[in-house]
Amino acid sequence: MELVNGRYQIQGIDLESLAQEYGTPLYVYDAKKIEEQINTLKDAFSGLKLKIKYACKSLTNISILKLMKKYGVEIDAVSIQEVNMALKAGFKPGEILYTPNCVSFEEIQEAINIGVMINIDNISILEQFGHEYHDTIPVCIRLNPHIMAGGNKKISTGHVDSKFGISIFQMRHLLRVIQTYNINVIGLHMHSGSDILDAEVFIRSAEIFFDAAQEFKQLEFIDFGSGFKVAYRDGDVTTDIKQLGEKLGASFKEFCKDYGKKLEIWFEPGKFLVSESGYFLVKTNVIKTTPATVFVGVDSGLNHLIRPMMYDSYHDIVNISHTEGINRIYTVVGYICETDTFGTDRKLTEVSEGDILVIKNAGAYCFSMSSNYNSRLRPAEVLIYNGEPKLIRKKETFEDILKNQVEVDF
Numbered sequence: 001m002e003l004v005n006g007r008y009q010i011q012g013i014d015l016e017s018l019a020q021e022y023g024t025p026l027y028v029y030d031a032k033k034i035e036e037q038i039n040t041l042k043d044a045f046s047g048l049k050l051k052i053k054y055a056c057k058s059l060t061n062i063s064i065l066k067l068m069k070k071y072g073v074e075i076d077a078v079s080i081q082e083v084n085m086a087l088k089a090g091f092k093p094g095e096i097l098y099t100p101n102c103v104s105f106e107e108i109q110e111a112i113n114i115g116v117m118i119n120i121d122n123i124s125i126l127e128q129f130g131h132e133y134h135d136t137i138p139v140c141i142r143l144n145p146h147i148m149a150g151g152n153k154k155i156s157t158g159h160v161d162s163k164f165g166i167s168i169f170q171m172r173h174l175l176r177v178i179q180t181y182n183i184n185v186i187g188l189h190m191h192s193g194s195d196i197l198d199a200e201v202f203i204r205s206a207e208i209f210f211d212a213a214q215e216f217k218q219l220e221f222i223d224f225g226s227g228f229k230v231a232y233r234d235g236d237v238t239t240d241i242k243q244l245g246e247k248l249g250a251s252f253k254e255f256c257k258d259y260g261k262k263l264e265i266w267f268e269p270g271k272f273l274v275s276e277s278g279y280f281l282v283k284t285n286v287i288k289t290t291p292a293t294v295f296v297g298v299d300s301g302l303n304h305l306i307r308p309m310m311y312d313s314y315h316d317i318v319n320i321s322h323t324e325g326i327n328r329i330y331t332v333v334g335y336i337c338e339t340d341t342f343g344t345d346r347k348l349t350e351v352s353e354g355d356i357l358v359i360k361n362a363g364a365y366c367f368s369m370s371s372n373y374n375s376r377l378r379p380a381e382v383l384i385y386n387g388e389p390k391l392i393r394k395k396e397t398f399e400d401i402l403k404n405q406v407e408v409d410f
C-alpha cells in the first residue's frame with residue numbers, strides 16, 4: 001500500500017473506503033504484488049526449465065488459485081481437498097503436485113486415480129505404493145537432508161526431530177525398496193522449512209541432493225520446496241532471490257551436465273507469493289488504558305489471524321484513519337476471550353475509537369488458518385485486480401456457523 005495525499009491506497013483504491021464498503025474485519029489482497037513476486041522468481045531462474053508450484057495452503061481462495069493459473073503458476077497441494085480445489089479452479093491433474101504427510105494410503109490412491117503427481121515422504125507408504133503400482137505410476141520422493149532451517153521450530157521441517165521426508169541417512173533402505181518394487185522415481189523433493197535466511201542453505205541442501213540424485217536414473221525434475229523469507233518489517237533481511245538464482249542456477253546446471261540430462265527445477269512458494277499481498281483491515285472498538293498499557297481493542301482476534309499468537313510472528317500495524325499527527329505507544333489486541341495480542345508496544349499515529357488499522361503481511365497463513373472460535377464469523381476477502389476491487393469471499397453469516405450442527409431436543 002502507498003500513502004497518497006494522506007490516504008493509504010492499493011492500485012489507486014482507497015483502503016479506508018474499502019473498509020466502509022465491505023465492512024470490517026476485511027482481508028484485502030493486491031494481485032499486482034503477487035504477479036511481481038512470480039516475476040522475480042521467474043527472472044532469477046530464467047535460464048532454466050523452471051516450474052513454480054504455489055503452496056496453496058497459504059491462501060486457498062479459489063479466485064487466488066485462478067489468478068495463479070493466469071500467471072502460469074501450478075499447484076502444490078497437501079490434502080485431497082486442496083487437490084479438488086485446484087481442479088475446480090481449472091488446473092489439470094498434471095499441473096498439481098500432491099505432497100501429503102501422514103495421510104492414509106486410501107487418500108493417496110484417491111489422488112493417484114485423479115492423476116496428480118504424488119510426493120511420497122515415508123518408506124512405509126512407499127512400500128505399499130510399490131506393492132500396488134510397481135512402475136506404472138511415476139512418483140516423486142521427499143527427502144529430508146537435515147539442514148536446520150527456518151525461523152521458528154514450528155515451521156522448520158528439516159531438523160532431525162522433524163516428521164517430514166525420508167531421511168537422507170535411510171538412503172540404502174530407500175533404494176532397496178525402490179529396486180525391489182521397480183518404482184519409477186521421476187522427481188526428488190526437499191522442503192527445509194519456512195523463513196530460510198540465506199541462499200547458502202539452499203546450496204548446501206542442493207549439494208546433498210545432487211549426490212543423492214545420481215542414484216536415480218529416471219529423474220525429470222528436482223523440487224527445492226520453499227521457505228523463502230519475506231520482509232515483515234522495515235529492514236528485515238529476506239532471501240535474496242536473485243543471488244539464489246545465480247548460485248543455485250549455476251550448481252543446478254553443473255549437476256544436469258553430470259547427470260546427462262536437462263532436468264526441470266521446481267519451487268513451491270507459499271508465503272513468498274502471497275504474504276505481502278495481504279492486508280487485514282480491522283476497526284478500533286475500544287481504547288482501554290490500564291496502569292501499565294494503552295490497549296487498542298479491535299473487532300477481530302486470533303480467530304481471524306493467529307500467526308502472532310501461534311508463531312510469535314511480527315506483523316506491522318498502521319492506523320490508516322489518522323496518518324498524520326503524534327505517535328503514541330499502543331498494544332493492539334483482539335476481542336477473543338483469551339490473550340490475543342496482534343502487536344505489543346507499537347508506535348501508531350494517535351488512535352481514536354472507530355479508526356481502521358491495517359495489519360500487514362496478511363496474505364499467507366492468515367485467512368487459511370482462521371476459525372469460528374468464540375462463534376465469530378469469518379471475514380470477507382477482496383482482491384484488487386487491474387485497479388478494481390473484486391469480492392472473492394462473502395462474510396460468513398450466523399447460518400453458516402449453524403449449518404452442520406444437529407440440534408437435539410431434550
Ligand SMILES: *Cc1c(COP(=O)(O)O)cnc(C)c1O
Nearest residue numbers: 055099194226227268269270271
Ligand atoms: C507449506 C509448504 C510449502 C510452502 O512454504 P512457505 O514457507 O509458505 O513458502 C512448500 N512446500 C511444502 C511441502 C509445504 O508443506
